[in-house]
Amino acid sequence: MLARRCLSRHLHSSSNHIVSRQNNGHFAPDSNLSLLCLNGRLSDALLAMAFLGPEVCFHGYDSLITQCIGLGALREGQRVHAHIIKTLYHPNVYLETRLLIMYVKCGSLRDARMMLDGMPQRSIVSWTAMISGYSQSGLHSEGLDLFLQMLKTGMKPNEYTFATALTSCTGPFGLENGIQIHSLALKSNFDTHIFVGSSLLDMYAKSGKIHEARRIFDMLPERDVVSCTAIISGYAQLGLDDEALDLFRKLFNDGMECNYVTFASLLTALSGLAALNYGRQVHGLVVRREVPFYVVLQNSLIDMYSKCGNVAYSRRIFDSMPERTTISWNAMLVGYSKHGLGHEVVKLFKSMNVVKPDGVTYMAVLTGCSHGGLVDEGLDIFESMLDEKSVKPDIEHYGCVVDLLGRAGRIEKAFNFILDMPFEPTSAIWGSLLSACRLHANVHIGEFVFQKLLDLEPENAGSYVILSNLYANAGRWEDVLKVRQLMKEKTVTKEPGRSWIDLEKTVHTFHSGDRTHPQKEVINAKVMELFVKIKEAGYVPDLSCVLHDVDDEQKERILLGHSEKLAIAFGMMHTSYNGTIRIVKNLRICVDCHNFAKFVSKVCERELSLRDKNRFHLVVGGSCSCGDYW
DNA sequence: GTAGGGTTAG
Known part of the structure; x- marks a missing residue:
């Protein structure tokens, strides 16, 4: 009230009489201004500023700037700055830095940089604030350049500067720069500072150097929620889900503090593991706490439930959200897409109106159409993407179109589409076409595509298997032998296949031809039992899925040792008669295991949910939700 | 006055 009364007196006065009278009293001429700011009345404070003219001093400006920062009010901040210039007030380093910070926090890096460049003297705070502005806007190289420039002036970085600069160490030269900053931090004795240390370990984890990240974490003299979350999420982001979960369990038992970021990172690891039971527990914990x-x-949570096979629950969470970001929509679309629910994908995508789709959205929608068999809808959406130009399609989007055309059997069209693309085709794109060639028995184009793949990645076993399948289906056994010979020459290596199943609170993992599992004999006997049963129903092992040069009997044995089959058998032994058996495979499922699962689902009347590297296969009554295209 | 960890896709 006092402030308002004073202001109105100022505003109604035509002279500086009142101002000077106040000046002779207890208050500085601009103290009312600070009061107005304290009361959150920025527009009144700005009126007072205009009225006071050159009478505004340090505290008045400082209060105004604080208020502008709090409200993110850029235009108002600019007015304050303009007033300082107009009234020829000489701000000190502190006030200039505050203006710089105001520009950073209000999102105008250009103004902030002009401020910094115009400062006759710069403090460590001004440098750090500017570097932080760049790093928070993702302008990492600008941030690092400025950091270097700062070092050249002889200014010594403090713990704030190190923590900030390290967040800019990402991308191609991130590790190189990060290591140099690390050695500087060591020299300055900042490497075990809790903020610098978390930033350091995060930098190493994001560069894939998880052991170095862990070493730094273990060296920290104290731990807090951020450093613990950083190391857990480091493991999770590298796909080291077991390690992430183990470390979380350990730290949690030691009483670590958790917040929503910790749980979000933990859920990423659980999504990777498809650990539904554990995921539910975490959800419960989050609710209870x-x-x-x-x-x-x-x-x-949306992502965790869908990747654990429960996409309906994901939708419940999605529907309950009071506010959604593009990522929420993307997570939901990806969920439907991975389950092959093409119609749901398109329906949801068309209902997106408040938030804007991005590249990931289109990836989810296009793969959803592809997996769901909605070829024409997918092609239309790609066309609309080209027309609208709001999101520029990248090579992965073109890859989806190749997949769509290939699935529909339009092999030649897909082939020409690849040749006309504005990108150099990758092995993933040729690989997608090769799968289509197998499905639609197009040996001619398949052979050509295989040659391309041989040039790009001769060591990838996948292409040899598909070509071998293609020849086998065409009855060209001599060519099957040739492919096998070629493979021997090229010394093919591949990521070992493994499958796992989450029962109760334990994840049981199986490797191909597992010889170490404590229950291996019982499991093998169960596989054999299933094999005999489904053979009677017409199952024929697809020997072209075996890469080794061995006799047919041996091939059959190798096929029966595939990790998916071991996991299926184990699941049959340990779940109730009616429940769905949920298996996860780290690679794409092989044709023979897919067929095996279909027969098991029919003969044993069990529902199987198989998550492979790309999608879910819901296998019921002898057929699969993927429509045999994956 | 300046600082560290997070969700989708690949």
Whole structure:
């Protein structure tokens, strides 16, 4: 009230009489201004500023800037700055830095940089604030350049500067720069500072150097929620889901503090493991602890439920969200897409109106159409993407179109599409066409595509297997032998296949031809039992799936040792009669295991949910939700 | 006055 009364007196006065009278009293001429700011009345404070003219001093400006920062009010901040210039007030380094910070926080890096460049003297705070501005806007190289420039002036970085600069160490030269900053931090004795240390370990984890990240984490003299979350999410982001979960369990038992970021990172690891039971427990814990359901956490829950096979529950969470980001929509679309629910994907995509789709959205929609068999809808959406130009399609989007055309049997069209693309085709794109050639028995184009793949990645076993399948289906056994010979020459290596099943609270993992599992004999006997049963129903092992140069009997044995079959058998032994058996495979499922699962589902009347590297296969009554195209 | 961890896709 006092402030308002004073202001109105100022505003109604035509002279500086009142101002000077106040000046002779207890208050500085601009103290009312600070009061107005304290009361959150920025527009009144700005009026007072205009009225006071050159009478505004340090505290008045400082209060105004604080208020502008709090409200993110750029235009108002600019007015304050303009007033300083107009009234020929000489701000000190502190006030200039505050203006710089105001520009950074209000999102105008250009103004902030002009401020910094115009400063006759710069403090470590001004440098750090500017570097932080760049790093938070993702302008990492600008941030690092400025950091270097700062070092050249002889200015010594403090713990704030190190923590900030390290976040800019990402991308191609991230590790190189990060290591140099690390050695500087060591020299300055900042490497075990909790903020610098978390930033350091995060930098190493994001560069794939998880052991170095862990070493730094273990060296920290104290731990807090951020450093613990950084190391857990480091493991999760590299796909080291077991390690992420193990470390979380350990730290949690030691009493670590958790917040919504910790749980979001943990859920990423659980999504990777498809550990539905554990995921449910975490969800329950989050509810019991009343952790606020920020969008990020809900997005993680959507993802976890869908990747654990329960896409309907994902939708429940999605529907309950008071606010959604593009990532929420993307997570939901990806969920439907991986389950082959093409119609749901298109329906949901068309209902997106508040938030804008991005590249990931289109990837999810196009793969959803492809997996769901909605070829024409997918092609239309790609066309609309080209027309609207709001999102520029990249090579992965073109890859989806190749997949769509290939699935529909339009092999030649897909081939020409690849040749006309504005990108150099990758092995993934040729690989997609090769699969289509196998499905539609197009040996001619298949052979050509295989040659391309041989040039690009001769060591990839997948292409040899598909070509071998293609020849086998065409009855060209001599060519099958040739492919096998070629493979021997090229010394093919591949990521070992493994499958796992989450029962109760344990994840049981199986490797191909597993000889170490404690229950291996019982499991093998179960596989054999299933094999005999389904053979009677017409199952024929697809020997072209075996890469080794051995006799047919041996091939059959190898096929029966595939990790998917071991996991299926184990699941049959340990789940109730009616329940769905949920298996996860780290690679794409092989044709023979897919067929095996279909026969098992029919003969044993069990529902199987198989998650492979790309999608879910819901196998019921002898057929699969993928329509045999994957 | 300046600082560290997070969700979808690949």
